[in-house]
Amino acid sequence: MMRHFYLIRGLMPASPFCLAVSLLCGLSACASAPQTGPAPIGLYHPSAPIEPESAVDTELASSLTYRVEQQARQLxxxxxxxxxxxxxxxxxGGDPAADIAAIQQDVRGLSDxxxxxxxxxxxxDRTVATIMRRLDMIEAATVGAVKEAAAARxxxxxxxxxxxxxxGYELEAGPGQSYAIHLASYQSPDAAKEGWDVLKGQYPAVLEHLSPRLDPLRLDQAGGQFLRLIAGPxxxxxxxxxACESLRQHGAFCQLSLFRGEGL
Incomplete structure (x- = not known):
């Protein structure tokens, strides 16, 4: 809300106090004599600065102008x-009480x-906890079953x-042991490789997924060093x-053995 102030010139005496009262209140009650000077200059606004009559008036007018502008900005x-x-x-045209009630209702809805x-x-959380307990039980049962199966094997x-x-076979049974089948014996790796290719072609159903190895065996009474061709594991x-019984049914030689030696 802007206020308009009148500055009355020519009033006697023109003291700073009367000027301040005139600027703040718009009154001319401080004048002690009838107006004899020029007519009023009109409404005061920031673009029409006050014309001071002394240095004191200049300082007071500047201070009052600043305060008026500050109050205007605050308003x-x-x-x-x-x-x-x-x-x-x-x-x-709204209803603040109704709007506030609606906001409170929305807040209650969000809270719900x-x-x-x-x-x-x-x-x-309860479901997950139940599932975790069941998984622990299944894990414990599985570990127990694996141990029982290992013991049975x-x-x-x-x-x-x-x-x-x-x-007549020498087999060391025990945990972690692997077994194989002895297919033939040769005196050189080349002969053993050639014999493996022939046997694999003859009995693919039994030998297709097995890995061949050469297990050295020394038989002095039979001619010295031999290489046993074994397959496993x-x-x-x-x-x-x-597997051995299947090969024997087809007329092949086969004996039980441990899975050892070097790869062919």
Missing amino acids: KAIDDALVDITGKLGGA KVDGLMAQLNET DLVNRVEGVKAAQE FADIPPARE
Whole structure:
């Protein structure tokens, strides 16, 4: 809200106090004598500066001008803030109480949604905890089953090892041991490689997925050093025995052996 001030010149006495009262209040009550000077110069505004009559008047006018402008800026800022608040509350024709009630309702709605999400999160946490407990139980059961299977395999291999020993085969049964089948014996690596290619072509169903190795064997009574051609590996003795029996049924030579030696 802008105020208009009148500056009355020619009033006697023209003291700083009367000038200040005239600028702030727009009154001429401080004059002690009737007006004898020129007519008033009109309304005061920042673009029409006060014409001081002395150095003291100049300083006072400058101070009052600054204060008036500062108060005008403050009033403008307050007015802008009120306009902004009014706009947020539905405009000049809105109902602030209703708008505030609607905002509070929205806040309650959001609070209810947050509570619902938290409940879902808690339920999910409980479900995950249940699943983790079940996984731990399954893992424990699996570990137990693996140990039982390993113990059963070890027992079977030991029994098969005893049986193989009775048949004349030397097999060391035990955990981590691999087994093979002895297919033939040769005196040179080249002959062994050629013999492996022939046997693999004759019995692909049995030998296709096995790896050949050469296991040195010295037989002085049979002519010195030999290379035993073996194929494997088999994790247990029973599948090695089955492979041997299949080859024997087709007229091939086969014996049980350990999977050792160097690759062909």
